[in-house]
Amino acid sequence: MSSEEQRAxxxxxxGLVVPAVYLTTVLSKVPGTxxxxxxxxxxxxxxxxxxxxASIVLSILVAIVAGMAAPKDVGKTDERDRAINRRGEYAGFYVMSxxxxxxxxxxxxxxxxxxxANALYLAFVLAALTSAVVRIVAYRRG
Known part of the structure; x- marks a missing residue:
């Protein structure tokens, strides 16, 4: 698994856990209020x-562990990684739009x-999740 796929x-x-906790916490107060x-x-x-x-810290930790496991592959990205990243960003942009x-x-x-505010927050969450899922699928299926 490449470092870019790990990051995705x-x-x-x-992008799934943090908003789920937020939305569960805040939206649980809505009924009757x-x-x-x-x-x-x-x-x-x-x-x-x-x-x-969390994204930054986890990315750094995974990069350190991956670097210790395969030092020659640290920071390597190729044209495929850039194309997958671009595809994910486009998908996230369209969802956000x-x-x-x-x-x-x-x-x-x-x-x-x-x-x-919560609808806008949800739009950002959906865009980020879509971008990550598109990248993961692209890495898995090509």
């Missing part, structure tokens, strides 16, 4: 920081900020 797996796992009173900003910022930090229509529509409908 890290992003997929972190006025959403204007739910504190979502700080948990969303923490979830974002944790996702970014389409998914961002929902928060835009919510803002135009003057829905509460809670729903707009």
């Amino acid at each position: 797996w890290i992003y997929a796992v972190v 006025d959403v204007a009173t739910i504190p979502y900003v700080r948990p969303m910022l923490i979830a974002t920081a944790v996702a970014i930090g 389409i998914a961002s229509i929902v928060p835009l529509g919510l803002a135009m409908a003057e829905v509460q900020h809670f729903w707009i």
Whole structure:
């Protein structure tokens, strides 16, 4: 497994686990509550920081372990890696472009900020997951 594929797996796992914890925590408060009173900003910022930090730390740790296992392959990327990365980024861009229509529509409908912010957060999560999954599939199937 190349270092780029390992990185895609890290992003997929972190991109799934951290938002799942955030959404479970925050959305569990919605039933029977006025959403204007739910504190979502700080948990969303923490979830974002944790996702970014965990991705960076795990990528570094995997790179160190992989470097110790195969020192001659450290940091090697080829044209295939670049093409797969590009394909994943394109897929993530398209998902983000389409998914961002929902928060835009919510803002135009003057829905509460809670729903707009969470819809936008979900759009980012879906884009990141799509990008990682497309990369993983490309590495596995070619």
